[in-house]
Amino acid sequence: MTQTETNGDWTRETQAVADRIRVRVLDHVIRHNGGYMSQALSSAEIFAMLYTRTLNLGPSTAPMIPNPFAGVPGPNNPGFFNGGEYNGPKTPRYDRFIFSPAHYALVLYTALIEVGRLTEEGLAQFDKDGSTVEMIGAEHSPGVETTTGSLAQALSQAGGIALARKRKGDTGDVWVMMSDGEFQEGQIWEAIAELAKFDLDNLKVIVDVNGQQCDGCMDAEAYVDPLTGRIRAFGASAVEVDGHDLDALDAAMSAETGKPHFVMALTNPVQGLPIFEERAPLLHYLRFTSDEERERYQAVYEEMVN
Amino acid sequence: MEIVKRPHVENFIAWAKDKPEVVVLTADLTNSSEVGKWRDTYPDRFFGMSMAEQNMMGFASGLAREGYVPYIHTFAVFIYRRPYDQLAMSIAYPNLPVKFIAFLPGITTPGGVTHQAIEDVSIMRATPNMTVVETGDATEVESVLDVAHAVDGPVYVRMLRGEVPRLFPKDEPMQLDKARVLSDGDDLVVITAGITTEEAMRAAKPLADAGVGMRHLHVSTHKPFDDPEILDSIERSRFGAITLENHTIIGGLGSAVAEKMAEAGSGKRLLRLGLRDTYAHGASKAYLMKEYGLDAAALVAGVEGLTRMTTGITDDDLAAARVEATHSLAKAEGL
Numbered sequence: 182m183t184q185t186e187t188n189g190d191w192t193r194e195t196q197a198v199a200d201r202i203r204v205r206v207l208d209h210v211i212r213h214n215g216g217y218m219s220q221a222l223s224s225a226e227i228f229a230m231l232y233t234r235t236l237n238l239g240p241s242t243a244p245m246i247p248n249p250f251a252g253v254p255g256p257n258n259p260g261f262f263n264g265g266e267y268n269g270p271k272t273p274r275y276d277r278f279i280f281s282p283a284h285y286a287l288v289l290y291t292a293l294i295e296v297g298r299l300t301e302e303g304l305a306q307f308d309k310d311g312s313t314v315e316m317i318g319a320e321h322s323p324g325v326e327t328t329t330g331s332l333a334q335a336l337s338q339a340g341g342i343a344l345a346r347k348r349k350g351d352t353g354d355v356w357v358m359m360s361d362g363e364f365q366e367g368q369i370w371e372a373i374a375e376l377a378k379f380d381l382d383n384l385k386v387i388v389d390v391n392g393q394q395c396d397g398c399m400d401a402e403a404y405v406d407p408l409t410g411r412i413r414a415f416g417a418s419a420v421e422v423d424g425h426d427l428d429a430l431d432a433a434m435s436a437e438t439g440k441p442h443f444v445m446a447l448t449n450p451v452q453g454l455p456i457f458e459e460r461a462p463l464l465h466y467l468r469f470t471s472d473e474e475r476e477r478y479q480a481v482y483e484e485m486v487n
Numbered sequence: 488m489e490i491v492k493r494p495h496v497e498n499f500i501a502w503a504k505d506k507p508e509v510v511v512l513t514a515d516l517t518n519s520s521e522v523g524k525w526r527d528t529y530p531d532r533f534f535g536m537s538m539a540e541q542n543m544m545g546f547a548s549g550l551a552r553e554g555y556v557p558y559i560h561t562f563a564v565f566i567y568r569r570p571y572d573q574l575a576m577s578i579a580y581p582n583l584p585v586k587f588i589a590f591l592p593g594i595t596t597p598g599g600v601t602h603q604a605i606e607d608v609s610i611m612r613a614t615p616n617m618t619v620v621e622t623g624d625a626t627e628v629e630s631v632l633d634v635a636h637a638v639d640g641p642v643y644v645r646m647l648r649g650e651v652p653r654l655f656p657k658d659e660p661m662q663l664d665k666a667r668v669l670s671d672g673d674d675l676v677v678i679t680a681g682i683t684t685e686e687a688m689r690a691a692k693p694l695a696d697a698g699v700g701m702r703h704l705h706v707s708t709h710k711p712f713d714d715p716e717i718l719d720s721i722e723r724s725r726f727g728a729i730t731l732e733n734h735t736i737i738g739g740l741g742s743a744v745a746e747k748m749a750e751a752g753s754g755k756r757l758l759r760l761g762l763r764d765t766y767a768h769g770a771s772k773a774y775l776m777k778e779y780g781l782d783a784a785a786l787v788a789g790v791e792g793l794t795r796m797t798t799g800i801t802d803d804d805l806a807a808a809r810v811e812a813t814h815s816l817a818k819a820e821g822l
Binding site: 255319327334336338339340343346349367368372374379 | 539549615639
């Protein structure tokens with residue numbers, strides 16, 4: 182559900198959020214000598230769109246600085262905390278956000294900071310022992326409602342949530358953020374077929390089609406051009422857009438197609454940080470190989486900040 | 488012995504009548520999982536999920552998060568083998584109230600290796616948050632739903648279908664983590680679960696006639712496994728215990744008893760009968776129980792080995808032995 186426009190220039194604020202996501206993640210990667218950089222570069226506009234424009238969420242009900250890890254879910258742990266609370270209360274009219282590629286956790290945390298649902302101090306806990314702000318994360322991590330680090334499981338879980346919400350007459354949508362690599366798993370195709378069978382038009386998916394996976398470049402011919410057509414052939418609607426063009430994203434993400442709807446955001450894994458191109462095709466994780474390299478990134482960072 | 492035809496069919500329909508939160512998911516095994524009539528009775532609460540178990544686990548997870556209690560009905564192997572990662576991460580980790588009604592436990596099917604769940608108890612026992620129960624007769628098929636529903640979290644149920652014997656009175660329902668004491672004796676403890684209980688009941692009278700004192704415990708709950716009756720009985724016995732399970736002897740009932748005995752420092756012996764680290768093949772239940780040593784004759788041989796007694800019991804003696812519904816010895820009026 183699209184939020185009410187207060188003025189016609191929403192793109193300025195949304196782009197600013199996207200830009201700040203890139204800068205903050207780069208800063209984090211430089212200071213910690215490592216991180217999931219390309220994911221932030223490719224998906225900054227996607228997360229900015231979700232949290233400033235597309236998702237209809239209530240205010241966060243979680244602490245601005247995350248509490249320490251309070252144990253795993255279980256019958257003997259009534260104090261378990263669910264990270265979905267950062268996305269606000271679950272009510273019939275609000276949307277729900279299901280985060281699938283858990284390796285994008287740093288991008289999600291950063292997005293939460295940029296939209297005021299988490300403080301900078303929260304990110305300082307990233308990957309620290311005893312913290313919920315984990316490197317990959319689970320459903321205790323800020324913004325994370327379901328456990329999806331084993332890739333390609335979120336879409337089916339979101340399907341169950343969407344089916345339940347439809348039965349209950351909820352008006353809010355269920356949004357899933359995915360990465361294109363996940364479509365290599367068979368479960369995704371099981372899920373799309375069933376989403377279509379159950380007419381779950383309250384299920385929306387935004388896919389970061391950055392053509393990257395852990396081992397390097399995905400085969401573009403196999404996994405980009407045919408991917409959109411395959412999704413349609415399975416009974417869902419799918420549309421390709423420039424994943425860095427906010428107006429195009431907005432049009433695609435606000436479309437009501439009467440079917441489960443996939444927005445295939447074609448993105449650049451080095452968007453906004455061209456220096457990173459020299460690492461291609463291995464862009465999954467950035468760790469500096471020398472002080473000299475790190476200093477070059479530091480110089481780029483200072484240019485971006487100024 | 489009364490044989491009940493498809494006890495789950497009508498019982499599940501009646502039981503679910505006033506439970507609108509209960510929904511059923513199956514993966515193309517509706518009638519094979521005895522929920523065809525349930526589907527026709529409650530069509531809006533039934534979801535055919537196609538032959539796609541990984542996705543079915545995710546949908547069940549999502550439905551459970553929204554307040555429904557999904558009862559997944561399919562063959563056991565298609566619950567714990569094919570979609571295990573989805574079961575563990577989408578359902579067990581968040582401790583969601585999804586109930587797995589798992590048909591064809593062990594060698595109860597002629598479907599062969601692909602359909603025989605021989606290591607499911609082991610895997611489900613090792614899965615955190617999972618409760619694991621097993622039905623041994625019609626009374627337990629009828630009462631396991633209340634047990635599963637009362638658990639705050641996922642429950643794996645080894646379920647019987649088709650013609651099921653009634654070994655226990657209808658008014659003695661299954662209780663979580665509570666063994667049934669079916670016969671008593673000083674020499675050894677025999678611990679069974681599922682279809683092996685009938686085998687031990689068949690051996691009870693011939694063994695008694697031969698002068699062997701067998702205390703027979705029927706276990707319906709593999710996890711939690713804290714009933715003090717198990718260890719107390721073993722410690723009081725002269726020779727120790729025998730477990731007889733429709734499952735590999737690694738990780739199932741025999742292992743659970745062994746863990747308890749070892750932790751307690753028991754000096755008693757334990758003989759584990761069951762599938763000896765092997766897969767099985769497609770054949771009749773009776774044939775496979777004999778071939779793999781899961782039947783009354785295998786138990787008698789085990790008893791002779793453990794007690795060093797010679798019973799003289801023949802296959803004909805066991806075949807002639809009548810098995811009647813048996814009140815738990817804990818219930819005085821049943822004696």
